[in-house]
Amino acid sequence: LDYEAADLACRLAERAQQNFYFQDQKAAYLAIQRLQRGKLPRWLAELDALVIDEVQDLTLVQIAMLGEIVCERQRQQSNAPFAFVVAGDESQIVQPSGFDWGATKDLLGEQVGTWPEEFEFSYQRRSPYNLARLIDNSWNFYGNLPRRLRPSGRRQAFLYETVGVDAADAGNGQLFLCLPPELPSKRQLTNGNPTTMLPVQQWQDLLDELVAKPGRVIVDLSENLHHTLHPLLATDNESEEAIFLPREIKGLERTTVILYGLNALYERAVDLCHNHHSDLIPRFEARRLFDEMRVALSRSTDRLVIMEEAGAPVLDTLELETIPGVLPIGWADLIEMLQTEELSAIEVIEGYLDEVDDFFERGMWAQGYRR
Incomplete structure (x- = not known):
């Protein structure tokens, strides 16, 4: 400084x-x-x-x-x-x-009094192939920062093969793009037009489905989704169990992770990098935001849904076109996919126990008791 x-x-x-x-x-x-x-x-x-x-x-x-x-x-x-x-x-x-x-x-x-001996993990040990590729591509975020503010680590090498014949086969991780319904403004709500409540019902349907089975979560990078939905939903129970803020996701692992607000956060970080002359403090904040996005991208163990339109700048930076099997999915199809997901009784029991343990570790007692 x-x-x-x-x-x-x-x-x-x-x-x-x-x-x-x-x-x-x-x-x-x-x-x-x-x-x-x-x-x-x-x-x-x-x-x-x-x-x-x-x-x-x-x-x-x-x-x-x-x-x-x-x-x-x-x-x-x-x-x-x-x-x-x-x-x-x-x-x-x-x-x-x-x-x-x-x-x-x-x-x-x-x-x-002893110089540390270093051991570096040079490749993903948790995420399946396609999701690991995406996380690796997120190193591109740091290209917006001066070299001295970038992480000292390196992009990861892929030392394992895909499951099956190619990366699009099951077991390599699924990536979906879904455009979310736009929530009505306060002014639209006061107009009394019944069609303005349709997006609210669509969000309610998604939240209902997310909490119907274990292993699903929304990571709200905008930090506004729960606040916006709160006065519109009949109850907060589903949103409290299914929506996590960036500061709450450290150590979080879920089978299905839905990212909301990724591109807006990325554009905010890029603006901090390039529109504040030589000031370092905005760039420190940009570095933190890039890290936050990388953490969010790495929370899924199988299926990642990014709620952005196909042309969003963050997707170009993530080089999504280089990852096989990325699929667009509509809102109704997303809900149907969650509804038809098959879990054995053991998977359901273990999933709920893991979630309860996770909630209690985070001090989220009410959510844990409901699960």
Whole structure:
């Protein structure tokens, strides 16, 4: 940051501290002080390994606290074996943590006294072939950013073959494009025209079908869908169970994922990259938005539905034409496809149990009890 931006950041941090923001960071700082004074938790002596996942969502002071735990464990039992594993993806930062692998390695290396040994996963280990191709193509997002603001990782190599004869066969992941019905404005609703409620009913039909079986979700990248639907639907139950915001999807896995608002978010990020002269702060936000989109694209384990028209700019950036078997689908056909999906009794039971566990882990108690 230049001096003016750094000064502004410091003032904002001071104001945020006075208003009880950054509680996790404060707690980490206090924990470091306690550890350095020798006030150690009892369980530390019994610790044989410390494994941290999703480290990219932690700030440096939180990472420093983990390093301090390891240092104190080494001081207590210098000859006892100990493993310290830190894992994460620099291109999937959902929280604006400012994470950087280089800074993290420097910090932990100096704290622990041992330079970290690196292991890089160079290809998709969760998504089927076609969805992995799409996620890989999303690296194109970062071409809008200056080189120093891009993730330090690399595009992934495809080291496995397709299922069946070609990538369009079942088992390689399904990709659909669906144009959503436009919801009526407040002015249209007050006109009393019954046709204005047709899109509302169409959304209600989709939500009803999404919650009828496990393994389905809408990721609302616009962050406005639930708010818009709320006064129009008879109940919020379906939308609360089926619609997730970007900040809620970390660790989420569903068989069918529907993305809403992808192109609008992409265009917003591109605007931040190119229409703010040399200002870095908008570009930091653009980088976070690109990461957010990559996380959303990687939530499906089988079927991904992108709610955009075929000519949307984000689809060109994702090089959708290079992925086999991408199909347009109408709204009624989408609902019919969900209705006719066949699941065994075991798949249904396991799916509901997984969803309930997922809701409870996120503190979404009402949704979990309803499932």
